[in-house]
Amino acid sequence: MPASFNHTIIASKNRTESARFFRELLEAAEAPSWGPFANIQLADGVLLQFAEPPVGIQxxxxxxxxxxxxxxxxxxxxxxxxxxxxxxxxxxxxxxxxxxxxxxxxxxxxxxxxxxxxxxxxxx
Incomplete structure (x- = not known):
C-alpha cells in the first residue's frame, strides 16, 4: 500500500474551541474524541486531533x-x-x-x- 497521510495533532489553547472552529469552517465531520484529543475528520479520511500542550504553542x-x-x-x-x-x-x-x-x-x-x-x- 502506498503511503498516505492519516492524522496530525494540532496544539490548541482550547481543544474544543479549535475543533469546533475547524469543523464549522471546513464543514468537517465530528469524530469520536478520546483522552486529551478533540477530533474532526476531513472528507479524505484525515483525522485532525486538537490537544492542549503542557508548554507554550509554537x-x-x-x-x-x-x-x-x-x-x-x-x-x-x-x-x-x-x-x-x-x-x-x-x-x-x-x-x-x-x-x-x-x-x-x-x-x-x-x-x-x-x-x-x-x-x-x-x-x-
Missing part, C-alpha cells in the same frame, strides 16, 4: 485544499466572524484573497495562533 502552518463552493462558504464565515485575513502569507494585503496557481487563496490565524491557508488549486 506557530505552525496548515493549508487546506477546498473546492470553489466550500471556499466561498468558508471565506464568508471568516468575513462574518470578523477574522482578519490576508491575500499573502506575509500578511501585507489585509482583507483580500489571492488568485495564485489558477485558483484562489486566503491566509489567517486560527484561535491558537497557527497560520492557516485555504486554497482552491494545489501548487503542483
Amino acid at each position: 506557530m505552525q502552518h496548515y493549508a487546506f485544499l477546498l473546492d470553489d463552493d466550500l471556499f466561498d462558504r468558508a471565506y464568508q464565515r471568516l468575513c462574518e466572524a470578523g477574522i482578519e485575513h490576508f491575500a499573502d502569507p506575509q500578511m501585507r494585503l489585509p482583507g483580500e484573497i489571492n488568485h495564485e496557481h489558477g485558483g484562489r487563496g486566503v491566509y489567517f490565524l486560527d484561535p491558537a495562533g497557527h497560520g492557516i491557508e485555504l486554497i482552491t488549486r494545489p501548487y503542483l
Whole structure:
C-alpha cells in the first residue's frame, strides 16, 4: 500500500474551541474524541486531533485544499466572524484573497495562533 497521510495533532489553547472552529469552517465531520484529543475528520479520511500542550504553542502552518463552493462558504464565515485575513502569507494585503496557481487563496490565524491557508488549486 502506498503511503498516505492519516492524522496530525494540532496544539490548541482550547481543544474544543479549535475543533469546533475547524469543523464549522471546513464543514468537517465530528469524530469520536478520546483522552486529551478533540477530533474532526476531513472528507479524505484525515483525522485532525486538537490537544492542549503542557508548554507554550509554537506557530505552525496548515493549508487546506477546498473546492470553489466550500471556499466561498468558508471565506464568508471568516468575513462574518470578523477574522482578519490576508491575500499573502506575509500578511501585507489585509482583507483580500489571492488568485495564485489558477485558483484562489486566503491566509489567517486560527484561535491558537497557527497560520492557516485555504486554497482552491494545489501548487503542483
